[in-house]
Amino acid sequence: MIDWDDVRYFLAAARGGSVRAAAKALAVNHATVLRRISHLEERLGAQLFEKLPTGYRLTEAGEEIVELAIQMEAISHQLETRALARDQSARGLLRVTLTPILATHLLMPDFADFAWLYPDIEMEILSSGDLANLTNRDADVAIRVVYDRKTLPLNLHGLKGPEVFGGVYISRDRLAEWQSGAGEALRWIVIATHGVPDWASEGAVQATGVPFKVTDAAAEIAAVRQGLGIATLPCFVGDADSRLQRVPDTDLHKYGTLWVLTQGETRKTRRVRLFTEFIFERIATYGQRLAGQ
Numbered sequence: 001m002i003d004w005d006d007v008r009y010f011l012a013a014a015r016g017g018s019v020r021a022a023a024k025a026l027a028v029n030h031a032t033v034l035r036r037i038s039h040l041e042e043r044l045g046a047q048l049f050e051k052l053p054t055g056y057r058l059t060e061a062g063e064e065i066v067e068l069a070i071q072m073e074a075i076s077h078q079l080e081t082r083a084l085a086r087d088q089s090a091r092g093l094l095r096v097t098l099t100p101i102l103a104t105h106l107l108m109p110d111f112a113d114f115a116w117l118y119p120d121i122e123m124e125i126l127s128s129g130d131l132a133n134l135t136n137r138d139a140d141v142a143i144r145v146v147y148d149r150k151t152l153p154l155n156l157h158g159l160k161g162p163e164v165f166g167g168v169y170i171s172r173d174r175l176a177e178w179q180s181g182a183g184e185a186l187r188w189i190v191i192a193t194h195g196v197p198d199w200a201s202e203g204a205v206q207a208t209g210v211p212f213k214v215t216d217a218a219a220e221i222a223a224v225r226q227g228l229g230i231a232t233l234p235c236f237v238g239d240a241d242s243r244l245q246r247v248p249d250t251d252l253h254k255y256g257t258l259w260v261l262t263q264g265e266t267r268k269t270r271r272v273r274l275f276t277e278f279i280f281e282r283i284a285t286y287g288q289r290l291a292g293q
Helices: 004-016 019-026 030-044 060-085 100-117 172-180 217-225 264-268 270-284 287-291
Strands: 049-052 055-058 092-098 121-127 141-146 156-171 187-191 212-214 229-234 244-246 253-263
Touching (some): 004 019, 004 030, 004 060, 092 100, 121 270, 141 270, 172 244, 212 217, 253 270
16 A cells, blocks of 8 residues: 555655755655655655756656646645544644744734633744745645735635735934934845835935845844844834834835635634634734834
8 A cells, every 4th residue: 555655755856856855845854755755666666766966857657656646635635624624622733824024023922812812722833934835734824915815826715904014214323323414324224035125215314325135034123223224124013113213205115915814624623713813803903003003
């Protein structure tokens, strides 16, 4: 009999193109991936991959097997979600995915309150910029700022929250220095993969053309606090920080709308329903804060 776990490891390697990519996706070591694939090849009596300098390439037998493996994966997910839908207990694992900035600067107190209310629900907060695949049950609930609802998969069910706005911010001390004519020239502080948004006007404060680049939002906020320059931040972050203020003569910009998203049968599970109802009520109270009012 074919072991589904062996198939799962094979499918991860086929999708990632290497053992390294499969190991990273499944959070295991290389040896485990190799052992699982070898076991599947032994059971099937066929070589599934050809090892090349650039990675792993499916053999002809592997190409045939991968389509069946995808079907097995879909059936496995259906079985899991059907079983979950019948689970009406307020216990078990609940995985929530959202960006680090939403977790750290807005919703962590609410997550703590929910955890106190339902101590038998094991919460796992997946704070990442990547949208976890709800269909594959990488997470049970996603909280995301979405600019266009049409960009989301049709099988996701959503509760639409308030609109989210951002602005251009600077440290209060640095602004006072700049206005007095003291201090060095200001820089744009940007996340390297994003750059300065087209909508961001420097307003009354002029920055040099040499940016200060960071890799994440936490470092960006810290750099603004240190007076390195100006940066675009969500209003719920910039307005709540007494060390920062909006750059004079700049406008706000709509990032999108905050959605609480679930998928298919999973949303019928009691712990998922309890959480989505709870967190949506909390989010609804943050309308003015998210809008920068």
